[in-house]
Amino acid sequence: MPLWTFFGLARGKATTNWPRGDGDNGQAGGLGMPRYHPERCKADCDDCVGACLPGAIRLRPQGQGGPRLELDYGRCVACRLCTEVCADGALTPSADWAFGVRSREDLRWTEAVGSAPAQRLKGAIHAAFGRSLHVRHVDAGSCNGCESELQALNNPFYNLHRLGVFFTPSPRFSDLLLVTGPVTYTMREPLLETYRAMPEPRWIMAVGTCAVSGGVAGGGYACAHGLDGILPADVYLPGCPPNPAALIEALLMLLQRAPQRVKGGRLVD
Amino acid sequence: MNGAEQRILSVRELTAACEDLLRHGGRMQMAYGWFPQEGAPPELCYLASPAQGRFVLWRCRLQAGDEVPSLARISPLLGWYEREIHELCGVSFASHPEPHPLVLHEGAQAVLPPLDTRRAPQQALQFQPEPWRLPEVAGKDVQLLPFGPVRADVVESAQFVFVYIGEAILHFHPRLFFKHRGMEQRFRGLSPMLGTVLAERVSGVGSVAHGLAFCQALEAAAKCAVPPRARWLRVLLAEMERLYNHFHYLGHLCHTTTLKVGEAEGKWLEERVKQLNARLTGSRFLSGLLCPGGLRRDLDPAGLSDALEALRHEFAEYIERLERTNSHVDRLMTTGVLSRQAAFDQGATGPVERASGLDRDLRRDHPYAAYADLPLMVAVRDAGDAHARMQVRASEIDASFALIQRLLLLLPDGPVRADCRPLAKSEGLGWSESPRGSLYYAIHVDEHGRLERVKIKSPSFSNWRAFPLTVHDSNMMDYAINEASFGLTIAGCDR
Structure with missing residues (x-):
């Protein structure tokens, strides 16, 4: 054991300074949600609609104003097929991954950014928890991708503890219910039981596109459409899976220590 | 099927084929059912891996009234596949050694089996949770520890039941398929x-x-x-x-x-x-x-x-x-x-x-x-x-x-x-x-x-x-x- 400590110390610090200062967020090269440029969209084409497995892109019904496409980033699994079939460059690949929002509406693309007021959190979370948060995670039928990234939060690079956020085994000690997966018929009741076992005030976060909207697995004979209609989420974080930096930003956003960066379906800063 | 040899078998030939495969050092790889024709009984497919050479897919088109033998006593690994086929395709296997629910939990009801092509794809299962039947273990100091499906740490959902005395585990029973998404x-x-x-x-x-x-x-x-x-x-x-x-x-x-x-x-x-x-x-x-x-x-x-x-x-x-x-x-x-x-x-x-x-x-x-x-x-x-x-x-x-x-x-x-x-x-x-x-x-x-x-x-x-x-x-x-x-x-x- 002393040997491990010695070599560990000799190797130096692996933890990033991010999100403070000029720290590395570790996501170089990673691609995220596609960007939408309605002015390039041609009037006689719906290739992207057919290329979208979870139905995140739809044609707006005729007669309604606004751009031709309805985009819902809460359904997007970032497969980037739409950017490959779009011949006009109306949908382009991007590195946008910081998609945590307080209101589900902010994941739908709108022309006028920031017209809807940001939803107020129920209760003053900052007063209640200051700088610390205890999280109970429930896997409601995920593909294990979200778990892999949640587990990565405690690796030496992200080292979530430094930000005062801890995963806790018991729902009795937790402030936040963090849900992954589309909610299978068998996990619905254990999920609700976990929620009921939490003391108030308590918050809910839907992590991953499956938990936000059902994703590619939602519907069918075994799955619901994520938390939709089951529990009200305070923060939605789509992604397939959301990367560890996106998870950290969303957690800090819940604690009002970081701003919401997506409004009307796009990054605004 | 491309990628594998093919062999058409009747239900009566299955047992002998499986025994023959094992005798010559081969191993079963998987089995599944599907409905090639709407409303007709399903076809069973078994993937066999002989000791030498390419994979062989055994195909067995069922007729109404066929009694399908369970191969799980000959090749135990098929036990789970047969249970899955039973629940998802509605095929019963005669004298199955472990006839308990596996993929669909107790209390899940489907008028038509989930993979039946006549079933509407978005039709959800009816589900009324029922108690889970466990093997009975009795004795002095025997304790039962059910653990999960929500467990400590960031882990996937599953339930484990331990029957134990002190430190010693007498019997372990995992209950999986909480995450069955179909x-x-x-x-x-x-x-x-x-x-x-x-x-x-x-x-x-x-x-x-x-x-x-x-x-x-x-x-x-x-x-x-x-x-x-x-x-x-x-x-x-x-x-x-x-x-x-x-x-x-x-x-x-x-x-x-x-x-x-x-x-x-x-x-x-x-x-x-x-x-x-x-x-x-x-x-x-x-x-x-x-x-x-x-x-x-x-x-x-x-x-x-x-x-x-x-x-x-x-x-x-x-x-x-x-x-x-x-x-x-x-x-x-x-x-x-x-x-x-x-x-x-x-x-x-x-x-x-x-x-x-x-x-x-x-x-x-x-x-x-x-x-x-x-x-x-x-x-x-x-x-x-x-x-x-x-x-x-x-x-x-x-x-x-x-x-x-x-x-x-x-x-x-x-x-x-x-x-x-x-x-x-x-x-x-x-x-x-x-x-x-x-x-x-x-x-x-x-x-x-x-x-x-x-x-x-x-x-x-x-x-x-x-x-x-x-x-x-x-x-x-x-x-x-x-x-x-x-x-x-x-x-x-x-x-």
Whole structure:
């Protein structure tokens, strides 16, 4: 054991300074949600609609104003097929991954950014928890991708503890219910039981596109459409899976220590 | 079916065929049912792997009133497949040795079985939770510990029941399939490209292995040749996936033996491979690249060779220190022993079976992508314990590093995508050796070139079946170590 400590110390610090200062967020090269440029969209084409497995892109019904496409980033699994079939460059690949929002509406693309007021959190979370948060995670039928990234939060690079956020085994000690997966018929009741076992005030976060909207697995004979209609989420974080930096930003956003960066379906800063 | 020989059998011939296969050193790989004709009884498909030569798919078209024999007494690994077919396709197997619910939980009701094509795809199961029937164990001081489905830490959902006295586990009963998403049914009606997107999301940490097996099954159905550069780059993706999974495994194993610095170092290695993945492909899980016919776009592996060489040096020191740490190794040796016979009979696969002395690896035995052109060292150990399972994975990391360096040296130029359209009513079998073992996709295409039935055989489905055998009669303190040493996923198993 002393040997491990010695070599560990000799190797130096692996933890990033991010999100403070000029720290590395570790996501170089990673691609995220596609960007939408309605002015390039041609009037006689719906290739992207057919290329979208979870139905995140739809044609707006005729007669309604606004751009031709309805985009819902809460359904997007970032497969980037739409950017490959779009011949006009109306949908382009991007590195946008910081998609945590307080209101589900902010994941739908709108022309006028920031017209809807940001939803107020129920209760003053900052007063209640200051700088610390205890999280109970429930896997409601995920593909294990979200778990892999949640587990990565405690690796030496992200080292979530430094930000005062801890995963806790018991729902009795937790402030936040963090849900992954589309909610299978068998996990619905254990999920609700976990929620009921939490003391108030308590918050809910839907992590991953499956938990936000059902994703590619939602519907069918075994799955619901994520938390939709089951529990009200305070923060939605789509992604397939959301990367560890996106998870950290969303957690800090819940604690009002970081701003919401997506409004009307796009990054605004 | 393209990709495998075919043999048409009647229900009466099944038993003799299975006995004959086992007598000659072969092994069953999987079984599934599907409905080739709406309203008619299903067809059963059994995938057999003879000791020599190609896979053989036995096909048995059922007639109304047929009594189907259970083969689980001859080949125990078929027990779970038969139970799954019973629940998802409504076929009953006569005198099944373990006639209990498996995939669909007690209280789940379906008027038509979930895979019956007459059923509306969005129709949800009726579910009224019912108590779970457990084997009765009685005696002085016997205690029952149900654990899960929501467990400590960030882990996947499953329930485990321990019947124990003090430290000693008398009986262990895992209850899986809390995460059954009905993924096989979700493929129905999709185009091949959208099917690939879905296959990549069956098991997140096996995106490449699943996507690859799916694409290869479609390519077999379409009889399409993948360009050389794409085949080589597919090997690169598959081996990068093996690296980050195995590093995670080593770190997690340290977590269970409370070797904290060892855990941090293993997971730091994993994180760096994931960051390399993102730089190489745009995805930390290497998804969004595979497509039927090759790759969606070309890759530029500049700088990868040096980065991996640096990791290899660190890994060499890391594994040497692990092997010299008695407090770690002592907890692994003789823990969770899986005998060679049990591994074979119950269908254990991947590093688990190779640690129990079974020398099998699809990359070498049934080469795909560019594995036939590359040197591959298959690690085998005989002890069958947690330590052997760790050693097999450590050797596989070495082999992956060597393989990738050679691949980067010899990577051919050229296109990465060929046109691939499956013909109407075509069928194909595809496979890959995922970090956890053998993975099969069997695909039936409908008359419009869309997916009709997709069967997924995941390695964790096989290894979860073998795992409880190593827990009975062990002790509580070793359980977490033993479970970690199997390196199982639940998403892959439950689908």
